[in-house]
Amino acid sequence: MFGEYDYPFRLESGQVRIRIEEDGGFFTYHRSSDGDDVHKIIGGKRGKIVINPVEPVNLPEEVTKYLEIRFTPMAIEPDSVQEVYLKFPIEIGVFLKGKGEGDLLDIFGLTRAKYSLYGTPDEGIITRYYESAVYERIPESDPLREGVLSLTVRNSSRGWVEVSRVVIDCSSLYLYYKDMVSLAAQMDIFSREIADVWIDDRPLGEEMTPVSLFSRARKTIIPDKIPFTMEYGAGE
Amino acid sequence: MIPLDTPIYGTVTLGDLILFVIAVIVSVIIAKIVAIYLKRALSDRIDRGELDKLIKVIQVVIIFFGIWFALPSFDLDVGQLLVIGGTAGLIIAFASQKIVSNLGSGIFLLIERPVKIGDTIRIGNISGTVYQIRVLSTILKTNEGIYVRVPNEQVFTSDITNYVASPARRFEYRIMVGHRENVEAVNSAILALISDHPFVLKNPPPSVYMAGLSESGIEIVIRMWIPSMVWDSLQTEMPWKIKQLLDRMGVEIPVPQRVIRYAEVQPPEKRQD
Missing domain, CATH: 2.30.30.60 (SH3 type barrels.)
Known part of the structure; x- marks a missing residue:
């Protein structure tokens, strides 16, 4: 489903139906998914649209830029590295591709959104919340609902550390897609309370297509290369 | 026509004054153009408030440079200017304490x-x-x-x-249900309803519990944490959803009531005189 399309066109995948058809002097966009129906008018001549997975922090409305994934607790030995795979929710963005930057036409998701608080009510951060199992290998996933996150956990502390959550700053995710949606991140644990999370710009498979900068739902001036520091612990 | 080298104040000529005015006007125009372009380019990337601040700072810097560029045409001693400015500042400050207080x-x-x-x-x-x-x-x-x-x-x-300084706020509702209601079932249904809402936070978890018994019914307290940004919409949405749920369940929301018992009074015996 993801990719670039010349309109008018018609697309159906699972419970998602998208079509753009010519209607008099303009085009109309129709999307139905999960009981949700959207109709919009597109002005101008024939053009292209891009359908891409986007960061899952836009629905029902944007209240945060952070994604928190909870998983089965893992005990990590000091000075060791463990790579695991998790699943994360995705949202689907429909962008109009024009001369300049792409414009977001529609955004929808097939997973139910849930939000949480990471940290304390006065100083913490609101997060999009998701629970995942821990996988040793890349798991099967429905690319319209979930992506696969490769998380490399490095324990740089002096003792064993239990890890059961990762918080990711979605300002500049490097998402790739093909038959799955992928994301790669590293987590460097310094103590039971402090860990840095870096987003890697690498796909998890061959010939995967990167989600272009213009077709991100969140616009940033400078891609964020600074790690997000989890200050309220990586465990329970 | 007045020649441009006509002195108008000390060594300052008409030409210097015109140059100064042109420099200031040009810098104001440049500042306005830069503001328009910045607004167009960054309006969807930066929070509106932050963008306004950024634009104002850039405009002030541009105008300041315009004035700085034009000042030498007046052949002014900057040190002297600072002394005059400081003295004038003190006088103005005493003359307009309220304004200075607001400024501070x-x-x-x-x-x-x-x-x-x-x-x-x-x-x-x-x-x-x-x-x-x-x-x-x-x-x-x-x-x-x-x-x-x-x-x-x-x-x-x-x-x-x-109201929005903290990322999350706690809501609390208190409702009354009739004495005959199954409180456990009501609590579970309300908890399931509020937990299902995307913006009722998973952590800290919501809670529903029986707070006490009153003469009218059983008091139930509902607590939930929500993002402060959506506080306003949820505070009107959630009570309505809870009311709809209780209606669907046929739960009685009692009005204040009082049981009155009449004492049995024997009718007075009739005298037969």
């Missing part, structure tokens, strides 16, 4: 940042959303859409309640 408060507000643009706050008895923080005053937009200008001195010295 404005600067401290910018440093301390107890509120920022877009925050929902209450200052004294005025509630609203911060629309603008100016040097001398803060503009609030009330829920009725009325703009209120509050002098910064008042903002700085008043109690400020900021």
Whole structure:
């Protein structure tokens, strides 16, 4: 489903139906998914649209830029590295591709959104919340609902550390897609309370297509290369 | 026609004055053009309040450079200018204490940042959303859409309640159900309903519990944490959803009631005289 399309066109995948058809002097966009129906008018001549997975922090409305994934607790030995795979929710963005930057036409998701608080009510951060199992290998996933996150956990502390959550700053995710949606991140644990999370710009498979900068739902001036520091612990 | 080298004040000529005015006008025009372009380019990337601040700072810098560029044409001694400016500043400060007080408060507000643009706050008895923080005053937009200008001195010295300073807020509702209701089933149904809402936070978890018995019914307390940004919409949405749920379940919400018992009174025996 993801990719670039010349309109008018018609697309159906699972419970998602998208079509753009010519209607008099303009085009109309129709999307139905999960009981949700959207109709919009597109002005101008024939053009292209891009359908891409986007960061899952836009629905029902944007209240945060952070994604928190909870998983089965893992005990990590000091000075060791463990790579695991998790699943994360995705949202689907429909962008109009024009001369300049792409414009977001529609955004929808097939997973139910849930939000949480990471940290304390006065100083913490609101997060999009998701629970995942821990996988040793890349798991099967429905690319319209979930992506696969490769998380490399490095324990740089002096003792064993239990890890059961990762918080990711979605300002500049490097998402790739093909038959799955992928994301790669590293987590460097310094103590039971402090860990840095870096987003890697690498796909998890061959010939995967990167989600272009213009077709991100969140616009940033400078891609964020600074790690997000989890200050309220990586465990329970 | 007056020649441009005609002195108008000391060594300052008409040409110098025209050059100064042109430099200032040009710098103001450049500042305005830069502001328009910045607004167009960055409006979807930066928060509106932050963008306004950024544009204002850039405009001030451009105009300052314009004036700085034009000042040498006056052949002024900058040191002397500073002394004159300082003295004039003191005189103006004494002459307009209220303004200076507001200015000082404005600067401290910018440093301390107890509120920022877009925050929902209450200052004294005025509630609203911060629309603008100016040097001398803060503009609030009330829920009725009325703009209120509050002098910064008042903002700085008043109690400020900021409803959105924390990322999350706790809601609490209290409802009454009839004495005959199955409280456990009601609590479970309400908990399931509120837990299903995307913005009722997973952590800290919501809670529903029986708070006590009263003469009218059983009191149930419902607590949930929600993101402060969506506080306003949820505070109206959730009670309505809970009411609909209780209606669907056929749960009685009692009105204040009192049981009155009449004592049995024997009718007086009739005398037969």
